[in-house]
Amino acid sequence: MHPDCERILLTEEQIKTRVREVAAQLDKLYEGRKPVVVCILKGSVVFFVDLIRAMQSPCELDFMAVSSYGSGTRSTGELLIKKDLAANIEGRDVLIVEDIIDSGNTLYHLKKMLNRRRPASVNIVTLLDKPSRRQVPMEPEYTCFEIEDEFVIGYGLDYAEDYRNLPYVGVLKRSIYEGK
Numbered sequence: 001m002h003p004d005c006e007r008i009l010l011t012e013e014q015i016k017t018r019v020r021e022v023a024a025q026l027d028k029l030y031e032g033r034k035p036v037v038v039c040i041l042k043g044s045v046v047f048f049v050d051l052i053r054a055m056q057s058p059c060e061l062d063f064m065a066v067s068s069y070g071s072g073t074r075s076t077g078e079l080l081i082k083k084d085l086a087a088n089i090e091g092r093d094v095l096i097v098e099d100i101i102d103s104g105n106t107l108y109h110l111k112k113m114l115n116r117r118r119p120a121s122v123n124i125v126t127l128l129d130k131p132s133r134r135q136v137p138m139e140p141e142y143t144c145f146e147i148e149d150e151f152v153i154g155y156g157l158d159y160a161e162d163y164r165n166l167p168y169v170g171v172l173k174r175s176i177y178e179g180k
């Protein structure tokens with residue numbers, strides 16, 4: 001385990017098993033259709049590549065970069081589009097892939113914005129959900145794991161851009177982000 005981790009929250013094996021289950025549910029949902037699967041950079045990239053490889057459905061891949069966070073741990077409620085989709089999603093089924101939902105602000109604004117482009121459907125799949133932190137109504141259609149309000153890193157999730165390549169989800173030691 002990484003020395004900055006207090007403990008491992010989700011092991012590689014737990015994540016792999018759950019990702020397979022959710023991929024099977026998505027295959028059922030999109031049977032006979034070809035969704036545009038959208039990776040929300042950067043945090044969801046690891047989950048995204050594992051999820052799409054576990055899915056059997058044909059799909060198109062696209063990427064967006066949005067931001068509602070500074071470098072700290074609190075959400076501001078603002079949404080900044082740093083990179084937009086390449087695809088025209090009008091009439092398409094869109095699957096948004098996120099790593100974590102916290103306040104819900106990012107996806108609340110993102111979903112509203114994408115819906116204005118008149119897609120056939122927009123669904124959200126998230127690796128992690130912290131429902132206790134919600135500030136706006138935002139319910140993902142698919143959640144791999146609901147977690148407590150702890151500072152999690154790894155499997156795509158960062159603290160100040162570190163730890164994204166850890167293969168598991170861990171809880172960051174408080175002393176790291178409190179700078180002690």
Ligand code: PRP
Nearest residue numbers: 041042043069075101102103104105106
């Ligand atoms: C994280 C995460 C979501 C958002 C969730 O992204 O990937 O997009 O924050 O928070 P919210 O529910 O409070 O809006 P972040 O801005 O940290 O960027 P990153 O994915 O590049 O790390």
